[in-house]
Amino acid sequence: MDGYRYLLIGSSAGSVGAVEAVRRLDKEGSIAVVSEEPHLPYSRPLIAEYLAGERDLDGILYRPSDFYQRNGVVPLLGERVVRLDVKCHTVRMAGGADLAWEKLLLATGGTPIFPPTEGGDRRGVFTFTTLGDAQGIRGWLDGVRRVVVIGGGLIGISVTDALHRLGLKVSVVELKDRVLNTILDVKAASIVEARLARAGVEVVTGRYVKEIVGRSPRPDSVGGVVLDDGRGIPCHMVVVAIGVVPRTELAKGTSIRVNRGIVVDRRMNTSHPDVYACGDVAEAYDFVLGSERVIPIWPSAYIGGRTAGFNMAGGDAEYPGSTPMNSLKYLGLPIVAAGMFDAPQEDGYEELVASRGEVYRKVVLRDGVLVGMTFVGDIARAGIVFNLLREGADVSSYKQALLADDLGLASLPEQVWQGRMERALEDITLTAPGHTK
Amino acid sequence: MTRRIVPRYDVCMACGLCQVNCIVAHSVSKDTIKAYKAETPRAVSRTGVERRGALSFALSCRHCEDPVCVYSCLTGAMQKDPETGLVYVDTERCVGCWTCVMVCPFGAVVPDLERKKVFKCDLCPDLEVPACVAGCPNQALRVVDSEEGEEAAPDLIGAATAR
Numbered sequence: 001m002d003g004y005r006y007l008l009i010g011s012s013a014g015s016v017g018a019v020e021a022v023r024r025l026d027k028e029g030s031i032a033v034v035s036e037e038p039h040l041p042y043s044r045p046l047i048a049e050y051l052a053g054e055r056d057l058d059g060i061l062y063r064p065s066d067f068y069q070r071n072g073v074v075p076l077l078g079e080r081v082v083r084l085d086v087k088c089h090t091v092r093m094a095g096g097a098d099l100a101w102e103k104l105l106l107a108t109g110g111t112p113i114f115p116p117t118e119g120g121d122r123r124g125v126f127t128f129t130t131l132g133d134a135q136g137i138r139g140w141l142d143g144v145r146r147v148v149v150i151g152g153g154l155i156g157i158s159v160t161d162a163l164h165r166l167g168l169k170v171s172v173v174e175l176k177d178r179v180l181n182t183i184l185d186v187k188a189a190s191i192v193e194a195r196l197a198r199a200g201v202e203v204v205t206g207r208y209v210k211e212i213v214g215r216s217p218r219p220d221s222v223g224g225v226v227l228d229d230g231r232g233i234p235c236h237m238v239v240v241a242i243g244v245v246p247r248t249e250l251a252k253g254t255s256i257r258v259n260r261g262i263v264v265d266r267r268m269n270t271s272h273p274d275v276y277a278c279g280d281v282a283e284a285y286d287f288v289l290g291s292e293r294v295i296p297i298w299p300s301a302y303i304g305g306r307t308a309g310f311n312m313a314g315g316d317a318e319y320p321g322s323t324p325m326n327s328l329k330y331l332g333l334p335i336v337a338a339g340m341f342d343a344p345q346e347d348g349y350e351e352l353v354a355s356r357g358e359v360y361r362k363v364v365l366r367d368g369v370l371v372g373m374t375f376v377g378d379i380a381r382a383g384i385v386f387n388l389l390r391e392g393a394d395v396s397s398y399k400q401a402l403l404a405d406d407l408g409l410a411s412l413p414e415q416v417w418q419g420r421m422e423r424a425l426e427d428i429t430l431t432a433p434g435h436t437k
Numbered sequence: 438m439t440r441r442i443v444p445r446y447d448v449c450m451a452c453g454l455c456q457v458n459c460i461v462a463h464s465v466s467k468d469t470i471k472a473y474k475a476e477t478p479r480a481v482s483r484t485g486v487e488r489r490g491a492l493s494f495a496l497s498c499r500h501c502e503d504p505v506c507v508y509s510c511l512t513g514a515m516q517k518d519p520e521t522g523l524v525y526v527d528t529e530r531c532v533g534c535w536t537c538v539m540v541c542p543f544g545a546v547v548p549d550l551e552r553k554k555v556f557k558c559d560l561c562p563d564l565e566v567p568a569c570v571a572g573c574p575n576q577a578l579r580v581v582d583s584e585e586g587e588e589a590a591p592d593l594i595g596a597a598t599a600r
Contacts, residue, residue, distance in 0.1 A: 062513045299509035327535035336539045381544025410489035420542045424499035
């Protein structure tokens with residue numbers, strides 16, 4: 001049986017973070033990466049650029065093509081793990097072979113949600129989470145004029161923007177009252193919707209797709225959708241972009257604790273001491289919530305994988321935590337949104353807003369501590385505020401400055417920005433091989 | 438080994454020449470008038486000038502030892518040179534997703550909405566001395582290598598006493 005000191009399941013951001021961290025501490029120990037996808041690690045968010053024809057595969061690779069070679073990683077791409085045996089420290093591959101491991105990383109990501117829909121098996125219906133999806137859509141573009149996108153969240157708006165750049169007419173069908181409703185408040189979403197409208201994108205809210213119908217000369221292919229109110233929208237393609245769920249299936253039947261995702265502690269350790277998890281599959285520390293949550297965000301996946309890698313290789317790193325954090329560029333409108341976007345109707349919460357045309361800034365405080373920020377239209381220096389969110393800083397004495405046009409590092413108290421300047425010189429800002437924060 | 442530009446808080450006079458010099462150094466023509474009036478889009482300044490009351494200082498990328506921007510970059514465009522420690526962005530690969538803008542604790546990554554890319558201090562690789570440092574009328578900027586990094590500390594203490 002083949003065996004590796006480190007076995008990483010998944011080849012995306014979390015896995016790459018783990019490889020880079022392991023190799024900082026352990027240049028010798030064998031590493032293998034198993035991935036269902038046949039490609040080298042690529043930047044998943046860039047499948048939109050790939051779809052729009054603006055980048056080829058080479059242009060969306062996340063690391064140089066010799067990344068695995070240079071890091072002494074055995075790539076098992078296009079292969080699938082079907083079973084995990086934590087007692088024996090092995091995995092069973094789809095081909096029947098077993099692989100042994102000393103430390104295991106579950107970086108299996110998420111899978112798209114596709115509720116059973118009448119006609120959902122027609123040709124021309126796609127999801128949009130992998131390069132394979134983008135390639136499939138590109139292969140279906142011939143003769144397509146109109147597309148219906150089901151779901152107005154991050155994936156839905158991303159694919160909508162790409163399809164728009166291809167010159168297609170898009171209708172977005174969103175169940176809730178507004179697009180991007182898990183990350184933007186009503187006002188910020190309305191700015192996005194106005195841009196979409198000006199671009200000729202139709203947004204239908206408060207509705208869902210009841211049925212996907214065929215087209216007359218080819219009933220097995222998409223010809224349109226029917227909404228729950230009976231309205232029909234003709235189209236030649238449907239993209240289902242409702243969301244993703246963590247791929248926790250390998251943990252089933254093992255002692256590994258699974259909630260919504262695979263639960264991990266601040267070391268990215270699962271309930272089994274030799275098994276780690278990171279990225280979209282993991283339920284890891286959220287510093288606004290103060291507890292674990294599945295946060296499918298690219299930087300969080302890399303940093304979680306990096307933390308896991310240091311710890312798998314014998315270091316002592318602590319995951320700094322994450323929170324929903326998104327930067328958007330769709331239709332040329334820059335947005336940075338992190339943490340809470342609305343203050344709940346509870347004691348201690350406060351919202352401050354500055355709004356002028358398409359420029360909108362909002363911060364949410366809880367007992368004076370920053371717990372949310374939304375910057376639309378003008379995102380310069382947003383990181384200064386994001387790090388106050390990350391630091392859990394009490395901003396009561398300078399909260400108005402956070403919304404001002406002249407926001408700068410000097411808007412913060414001296415100890416805060418001087419502390420940041422000092423930490424920039426140190427190797428322990430985020431995660432470090434041998435330090436605990 | 439990381440080189441970085443360190444401000445001297447006690448002598449900066451907030452004139453903003455560092456920004457002008459940065460723009461000219463990164464322009465096509467390298468000529469001040471042409472850089473400002475003839476090139477579209479104009480090159481962006483990679484340095485900002487922090488101003489609050491009597492305090493002012495130029496602030497550019499810290500080339501952090503633990504660079505969050507590099508860890509957060511969606512495309513792998515943002516990288517740290519393992520030998521020099523320079524944090525740089527491969528603008529060909531950059532797609533303008535603004536993630537680095539969101540995470541930089543110093544707000545030092547500049548979003549260029551027109552070019553759909555980010556720009557940040559590159560320590561002027563084609564010049565002997567970075568343009569902002571060379572052109573500062575009051576020597577309010579220094580180039581420091583991290584071995585002498587301890588020298589940066591007196592400047593931070595200087596800021597406290599300067600106010």
